[in-house]
Amino acid sequence: xxxxxxxxxxxxxxxxxxxxxxxxxxxxxxxxxxxxxxxxxxxxxxxxxxxxxxxxxxxxxxxxxxxxxxxxxxxxxxxxxxxxxxxxxxxxxxxxxxxxxxxxxxxxxxxxx
Amino acid sequence: xxxxxxxxxxxxxxxxxxxxxxxxxxxxxxxxxxxxxxxxxxxxxxxxxxxxxxxxxxxxxxxxxxxxxxxxxxxxxxxxxxxxxxxxxxxxxxxxxxxxxxxxxxxxxxxxxxxxx
Numbered sequence: 001x002x003x004x005x006x007x008x009x010x011x012x013x014x015x016x017x018x019x020x021x022x023x024x025x026x027x028x029x030x031x032x033x034x035x036x037x038x039x040x041x042x043x044x045x046x047x048x049x050x051x052x053x054x055x056x057x058x059x060x061x062x063x064x065x066x067x068x069x070x071x072x073x074x075x076x077x078x079x080x081x082x083x084x085x086x087x088x089x090x091x092x093x094x095x096x097x098x099x100x101x102x103x104x105x106x107x108x109x110x111x112x113x
Numbered sequence: 114x115x116x117x118x119x120x121x122x123x124x125x126x127x128x129x130x131x132x133x134x135x136x137x138x139x140x141x142x143x144x145x146x147x148x149x150x151x152x153x154x155x156x157x158x159x160x161x162x163x164x165x166x167x168x169x170x171x172x173x174x175x176x177x178x179x180x181x182x183x184x185x186x187x188x189x190x191x192x193x194x195x196x197x198x199x200x201x202x203x204x205x206x207x208x209x210x211x212x213x214x215x216x217x218x219x220x221x222x223x224x225x226x227x228x229x230x
Contacts (some may be wrong), residue, residue: 031216043204043220056217088156092218099208099216100146100165104158 002027004093004105012111018079021108025072025093032074033102034066037088046089049074081112115140117205117221125227126195133180134190134224136205145209147188148218149179152202161203164188200228 005024013019025032033056034046045058049068068074072093078085088109092102116139126132138147149161164172164179172179180189192199202225206218 033216033218035218035220042222043206043218045217045219048216050216058217090156090158092158094216100163101160102148102216102218103160104150106155106157109156 004091004103006089006091006105006108008108009106010109010111012113013081015081015083015112017081018077019081019110021076021078021089021091021110023074023076023091023093023105025074025091026095026103029093029095029103030072031094031099032068032072033092033094034074034076035090035092036060037090037107038084038086043090046076078110083112086110086112115142115145115207115209115219117207117219119205119221119224121224122222123225123227125229127229128197129194132192132195132199132226134192134203134205134226136188136190136221138186138188138205138207140186140207140209142209145207147179147181148206148208149177149188149190150204150206151199152204152223154201158204162190195228197228197230200226202226 007022031050033048037043048056052068063079066076088107090107092104094102118137145166147164151159162174176193178191202223204223205221
């Protein structure tokens with residue numbers, strides 16, 4: 001059974017650009033959550049999607065957005081990149097609600113220069 | 114608001130010894146779940162163990178066990194017979210089930226565990 005797949009693994013972007021990250025959850029999982037991990041702020045919740053609907057949202061500016069497709073794959077978009085957006089972005093998928101296990105991907109490491 | 118506190122930034126443990134990683138939490142909700150994750154240098158968060166607030170017995174998964182003390186609001190992870198491959202960052206996390214489908218995890222700051230041969 002394939003795990004959570006995030007693409008790309010590494011990304012370098014310039015300030016002001018936008019970026020799209022992708023997450024394919026474990027087959028059969030309908031919940032996909034996104035987290036940002038930085039040395040200064042630690043792990044912070046961005047948003048969660050379930051059956052193509054955003055159910056929960058963290059305290060991030062509107063530059064951070066996401067969506068989920070009918071096959072449960074999810075994308076996260078960050079517009080007008082800032083240096084502070086450099087981070088490891090992790091995606092987690094879960095089967096049941098409420099979940100007792102959330103499985104994470106290897107993350108996308110975004111560097112903004 | 115929910116909060117997770119991990120007071121040990123780093124720990125060094127001799128191989129084959131048992132290790133306890135501390136985690137305390139704060140929430141006013143009665144229904145919640147507690148998780149432990151391992152994050153090696155590769156970055157992936159590996160799920161280790163889960164404890165529900167209404168579970169009467171401590172959770173165990175192989176060499177991992179969760180010492181759940183509800184009155185003290187603590188959820189310490191115990192790793193028995195540590196191995197070199199256990200060297201990693203360990204995160205404690207909590208999810209509050211305050212409404213349907215609230216899957217947000219609140220994480221602690223983590224403990225970096227180093228196993229010494």
